[in-house]
Amino acid sequence: MEPIIRFENVHFSYPEGEREILCGINLEITEGSFVAVLGHNGSGKSTLFKHMNAILLPTSGKVWVRDMDTADEDKLLDIRRTVGMVFQNPDNQIVANVVEDDVAFAPENLGVPSEEIRQRVDAALKQVGMYEFRMHAPHLLSGGQKQRVAIAGVLAMQPKVLALDEPTAMLDPQGRKEVIDTVTRLCREKGMTVVLITHHMEECIGADRLVVMSNGSIVADGTPLEVFSQVELMEREGLDVPETTRVLHELGLPKTAMDPESCAAIIAGAKS
Amino acid sequence: MSDLRVEALTHVYSAGTPFEKTAIQDISLQIPSGQFVGLLGHTGSGKSTFIQHLNALLKPTSGKVLVDGEDINQDKKTRRAVKNKVGLVFQYPEYQLFEETVFADIAFGPKNMGLGKEEIEQRVREAAHFVGVEEELFQRSPLELSGGQKRRVAIAGVIAMRPGILILDEPTAGLDPAGCRQILDNICTYRRESGATVIIVSHNMDDAARLTERLIVFNHGTVAMDGSPEQVFSRPEELIKIGLSVPQATSLAMALREKGIPLQGSIYTHAQLMAALKEVGVC
Numbered sequence: 001m002e003p004i005i006r007f008e009n010v011h012f013s014y015p016e017g018e019r020e021i022l023c024g025i026n027l028e029i030t031e032g033s034f035v036a037v038l039g040h041n042g043s044g045k046s047t048l049f050k051h052m053n054a055i056l057l058p059t060s061g062k063v064w065v066r067d068m069d070t071a072d073e074d075k076l077l078d079i080r081r082t083v084g085m086v087f088q089n090p091d092n093q094i095v096a097n098v099v100e101d102d103v104a105f106a107p108e109n110l111g112v113p114s115e116e117i118r119q120r121v122d123a124a125l126k127q128v129g130m131y132e133f134r135m136h137a138p139h140l141l142s143g144g145q146k147q148r149v150a151i152a153g154v155l156a157m158q159p160k161v162l163a164l165d166e167p168t169a170m171l172d173p174q175g176r177k178e179v180i181d182t183v184t185r186l187c188r189e190k191g192m193t194v195v196l197i198t199h200h201m202e203e204c205i206g207a208d209r210l211v212v213m214s215n216g217s218i219v220a221d222g223t224p225l226e227v228f229s230q231v232e233l234m235e236r237e238g239l240d241v242p243e244t245t246r247v248l249h250e251l252g253l254p255k256t257a258m259d260p261e262s263c264a265a266i267i268a269g270a271k272s
Numbered sequence: 273m274s275d276l277r278v279e280a281l282t283h284v285y286s287a288g289t290p291f292e293k294t295a296i297q298d299i300s301l302q303i304p305s306g307q308f309v310g311l312l313g314h315t316g317s318g319k320s321t322f323i324q325h326l327n328a329l330l331k332p333t334s335g336k337v338l339v340d341g342e343d344i345n346q347d348k349k350t351r352r353a354v355k356n357k358v359g360l361v362f363q364y365p366e367y368q369l370f371e372e373t374v375f376a377d378i379a380f381g382p383k384n385m386g387l388g389k390e391e392i393e394q395r396v397r398e399a400a401h402f403v404g405v406e407e408e409l410f411q412r413s414p415l416e417l418s419g420g421q422k423r424r425v426a427i428a429g430v431i432a433m434r435p436g437i438l439i440l441d442e443p444t445a446g447l448d449p450a451g452c453r454q455i456l457d458n459i460c461t462y463r464r465e466s467g468a469t470v471i472i473v474s475h476n477m478d479d480a481a482r483l484t485e486r487l488i489v490f491n492h493g494t495v496a497m498d499g500s501p502e503q504v505f506s507r508p509e510e511l512i513k514i515g516l517s518v519p520q521a522t523s524l525a526m527a528l529r530e531k532g533i534p535l536q537g538s539i540y541t542h543a544q545l546m547a548a549l550k551e552v553g554v555c
């Protein structure tokens with residue numbers, strides 16, 4: 001498959017900052033894949049993220065969305081239509097006074113016909129369990145409810161690339177699982193590309209690929225099993241591994257599984 | 273240092289409108305001085321509403337909040353005084369960061385308490401160290417920080433006040449794992465050394481299990497469970513039914529038992545799991 005997003009030796013500094021925040025990023029994201037991005041606080045994940053739909057432009061180097069250069073202003077609308085974003089703080093993305101208008105905002109801007117918007121909005125709100133709140137004021141919702149509304153907004157857009165910056169930070173365990181299951185399904189069944197930034201190691205288990213950032217560079221890149229089995233590297237980076245991996249590691253067993261059942265099977269096998 | 277009592281607390285939002293919402297209903301509980309409490313509950317269960325009553329940010333629709341036996345809503349003076357006693361870190365750090373620089377933000381609380389310049393500076397340094405914020409960020413605008421850095425600064429601002437009751441609303445959301453561990457460990461140390469009461473709202477079952485001595489579980493605005501982590505996590509089906517889960521170590525222990533490994537005792541932390549595995553000869 002073709003890469004749908006491509007970073008080509010991207011360097012970036014914020015205008016007033018003297019420090020380089022992205023230090024030569026090369027990254028190709030395959031269309032239809034599920035990529036998770038990990039990294040310590042301040043490692044540059046959100047900065048990288050904002051390069052994917054031209055909110056930020058490289059100081060040097062290039063970012064491509066398909067064959068569109070994100071620095072090409074004529075392509076801005078097409079780029080934003082291709083890559084849908086959920087930002088780290090849902091409060092900053094509330095644009096309307098009623099939940100359903102908020103969710104309808106992006107598809108309206110993309111020129112989706114109004115009957116279809118209605119359908120998409122209802123479906124998206126149901127998908128995140130917020131349909132009964134459709135007439136509420138978004139700023140008067142609980143923390144987790146705001147986050148769900150923000151996710152509904154991008155689902156209603158139906159973009160080719162679903163880019164999510166810590167979308168589950170405020171969700172309860174089941175809400176978190178539902179969101180991860182939903183994006184995984186959209187990826188597997190609808191061929192959507194998913195880029196997920198997270199601090200929750202369990203959320204990465206089902207990804208095709210895990211990218212670890214550290215101080216503006218990529219320091220690990222591979223399947224979740226490959227990356228998580230490097231327990232020392234993860235610890236050095238201030239990160240963690242799933243409990244299953246940790247137990248296998250401490251028992252000196254092969255780290256070839258991450259879900260509790262398979263991990264239990266490995267341990268049971270080693271005992272007998 | 274300070275004990276807390278809540279009597280028949282109810283809060284109704286937007287009363288008399290079509291969006292009227294009883295966010296918490298008839299909650300009564302007591303938190304003795306020095307206790308470490310975890311507050312769990314599904315999205316929208318009323319956790320943030322509840323804790324905002326504990327420092328008089330929200331006024332009860334009915335019921336009372338007493339700190340050291342005194343009704344905190346009895347008059348303006350007590351409502352104001354309680355803010356220095358009960359430190360609250362908000363769920364979204366953005367609500368708390370409004371000064372020009374990181375330093376000024378952390379200094380805001382101590383300044384309001386009327387402390388001297390030197391004392392303020394020292395407290396800001398200590399608090400920044402507590403949360404792992406480098407001094408090179410002191411002159412930066414809080415708006416120019418990463419999400420996790422903002423969270424750390426917001427926590428530091430409350431720590432700098434050294435409150436007798438420390439309440440944190442999802443303090444680890446957005447923190448990297450090492451940052452989580454560091455800050456939670458420092459909170460434990462702070463509590464031990466100062467005798468402060470600590471209440472943490474969390475969606476992280478592993479942290480809740482590892483740190484707290486009591487868990488209060490909310491469900492639709494009422495208290496569904498109240499007990500030790502051991503008691504609460506021994507009821508996994510109920511927890512799952514109300515939107516929660518069990519710690520990862522507990523899930524793995526359950527899977528191991530199903531595979532016929534006879535692990536003993538209740539297991540909800542990594543250390544317990546490793547000890548139990550050792551006992552049955554897996555190690």
Ligand SMILES: Nc1ncnc2c1ncn2[C@@H]1O[C@H](COP(=O)(O)OP(=O)(O)OP(=O)(O)O)[C@@H](O)[C@H]1O
Pocket residue numbers: 014017021039040041042043044045046047048088415416417418419420421446448
């Ligand atoms: N607007 C800005 N101006 C100057 N520096 C900034 C700005 N935004 C972020 N930074 C700095 O850039 C670095 C990377 O920030 P970024 O938000 O990309 O990190 P992150 O990996 O997303 O972290 P987190 O996990 O905390 O969200 C940090 O050191 C941060 O302080």
Ligand SMILES: Nc1ncnc2c1ncn2[C@@H]1O[C@H](COP(=O)(O)OP(=O)(O)OP(=O)(O)O)[C@@H](O)[C@H]1O
Pocket residue numbers: 139140141142143144145170172285286293294295313314315316317318319320321322363
């Ligand atoms: N200002 C408000 N006006 C009206 N309703 C509100 C307001 N704030 C919260 N609510 C509603 O009250 C209920 C409880 O909200 P609260 O913020 O206390 O939940 P929470 O347990 O903290 O949830 P979360 O885990 O998502 O942060 C929710 O249904 C929410 O929509």
Ligand SMILES: [Mg+2]
Pocket residue numbers: 045046047088165418419420
């Ligand atoms: Mg970020």
Ligand SMILES: [Mg+2]
Pocket residue numbers: 142143144319320321363441
């Ligand atoms: Mg809340």
